[in-house]
Amino acid sequence: MSTKPSIPKGTRDFSPVEVAKRTYIMNTIRSNFQLFGFQPIETPSFENSDTLMGKYGEEGDRLIFKILNSGDYLRKVKDDAFAKADSTALTPQISEKALRYDLTVPFARYVVQHQNDIVFPFKRFQIQPVWRADRPQKGRFREFYQCDADVVGSASLWQEVEFVQLYDAVFTALKLDGVTIKMNNRKILSGIAEVIGASDKLIDFTVALDKLDKIGADGVTKEMLEKGITQEAIDTVSPLFTLSGSFGDQLDTLKNLLASSETGTEGIEELLFINNEITNLGLETATLQLDVTLARGLNYYTGAIFEVAAPEGVKMGSIGGGGRYADLTGIFGLKDMSGVGISFGLDRIYLVLEELNLFPEETTEGVKAFFVNFGNEEAAYAMQAITSLRKNGISSELYPDPVTSNKQMKKQMTYANRRNIPFLILAGKEEMDAGTFTLKNMAEGSQETVTLEQLQEILAK
Template identity: 60%
Template sequence: MAAKPSIPKGTRDFSPVEMAKRNYIFDTIRNVYHLYGFQQIETPAMENLSTLMGKYGEEGDKLLFKIQNSGDYFSKLTDEELLSRDAAKLAGKFCEKGLRYDLTVPFARYVVMHRNEITFPFKRYQIQPVWRADRPQRGRYREFYQCDADVVGSDSLFNEIEFIEIIDTVFTKLGIRVCTKLNNRKILSGIAEVIGEADKIVDITVAIDKLDKIGLENVNKELTEKGVTQEAIDKLQPIIQLSGTNLEKLETLKQVLVESEVGVKGIQECEFILNALADLDLVNEVELDLTLARGLDYYTGAIIEVKALDVEMGSITGGGRYDNLTGVFGLKDVSGVGISFGADRIYDVLNQLELYPQETLLRTQLIFVNFGDKEAAYCIKLLTSIRKAGIRSEIYPDEAKMKKQMAYANNNDIPFVAMVGENEMSEGKITLKNMLTGDQNTVTLDELIDLVKK
């Protein structure tokens, strides 16, 4: 007996109904991106490892899916290398490519490769899958879609303001209540500086970014393990636990970071963004959150993260400014800022809250019963007019028992069934059954179109 097929952990199949729901999310995000002047591009699923490695920090590098070279890659390895069992070193010998971890680094590579074709500032969006060798759990997958938008070639903070507007617009359209959290890596650098640990900024940000997940005690333990002094950890506590309004937090930070030039710059940027947003009548809250670090090495300014308020779920959107990302590919002084909607998590949130509008499912609205070749040929002509009227319709492909055809309509939630036999053909009429009410009437083609549309 053949083994039962399966799929890798952390991946999923999607049924027609599930795909209709996912496309509702993609279309909503895509339409909002278009409203703000973004253009779509795509990049390959796999990139050279030289493009990907070193861009996500040490932890991110471990989560890259590496692709083995084709051919006899063992022939280039020495017996000593093979017997060493050093997985990282061996992978470096016979893996030159990897699946993309996100869409931002491939986009930076795209900008550098196509810089002579691009007009700056360049506003692009991508809706494509990414892969991470993570431990699968609720809301966390190994294969998932990101819906990214980025602006490169502009230093203006109005880009950050518009991205927060985009976030607010998308989630308002989807009906999800969210909180958009804002921070700035310059503020985090300033904090590291004033507590005397400027050289450990990455270790500090990676640790405090986990505060919601592992708690303050474990964050402090991780900081100790990374070599941060107890004195510095003690100074850090009141800063990362700041409470109050955004204005109150900013005023406290101005006092704490007064001696840090970079920290003051970060405060000024956040203040500018928050003041501008206050005049835009956003639907959802924007909160200054100093624990927000997003442990990625390439953010240099604003950091953005979005949490759903009505379900327990990790971040469903994130982003920030990355002034030096294209520099690693040879194109310096090109500032960038962007966001990424986590479509798979948004899908799970919408499912839990049952927020999908019925019309998004795009099911068949009308099906013709197949009574035989003659009747089917007649119905196919009718279907041409019905489809031109914008009605999603089909005919059962085989001549089968009525019970089987009606069961097909029921199982696929098709609300109307049309029947055309010899009598209807001779009279130029159609018998139409409403599967929801059970009502059945003989109507003309125009009457059928009006009834189904209603």
């Protein structure tokens, strides 16, 4: 008995219209990447497991898709591995490769392998799919594209300034006005933990603080107390619970709070520089905002942290993010190679543009002219015109099967309608004898007799 076909949860098929819309987003991002001087690279869809494992923290490692070794993958497994019933001991023996979890770690591996051929600072971009064994939900998939740009080999804060501009440029080009580029700095978070005497509880502190907008100050306080952070320490950082005002105003509050922390003060100075330069340069449609609760990527971010929120009113997680990493390539043996990078969430951006009806109509335009097939002689005449139209950049096609009845004619008309082809062209015996074509505008319902030159002129508009 045949089985009903299906695809794995968290993956999707894309229709021609959906592919066209996704291509529009990718082309917009790609053109801006190149405008800002980034060069394209590509890396394999799967990496050696030891390249990926241990780079994303315990939760990240759990979400990495492992690939079984080919052939009899159980042959080399030691008997005691089965006896222990411990998957962490068994997995390395049956799986040496894994699907990439993101584009950043493979990029770090690429830099180390090709360091002798790279001109530093190296500005690269990548637009490729990644895979995560996550729980599928709206805006979260197990297979999705990332669009990344990174600069490695420079510690200059001008790179962060350019990335804020790059986010603004892309979302302006997509007509997605009103996005918020949220920023924080790992050094500020470390400084806060230092000031309250909880440096050993940095992760617990930031995880609790990150929930401020969801559970409120009382909820955050309760969670911090449960994690062993003292009430005195919480009282010290309580100004964070009501932090508001402009980017500069919030930095002033933080200056007072972190006056005794060299690390925290350094983080404030870095954000102050970025904010001042962006204020001088200006942004077109985006807003830069300080968000001291932002704590993404703490396993490898060491400086600035970015996250982009969709316009107000759109229920969607972050549509972009990134940050500064002081020594990401160090995990592969290349020390002291500072870098900073950002990512665009293609799939979430798609959902936002769809919800706000921001895709241009021409994005999904396909075939412009459709020729009815009346038989072999007529088809040969039509193909002469089609060949000429295509040489002039006009998308056109001939229906493959000839009209043999009214039913067949209706079938061809239905085909053109369902494909949303704007112009239908009739080329029968009468048109062949006269050297003309009958052009029908499907939207208006009008038709006219034209020469090939006139046909090209009309369709080129």
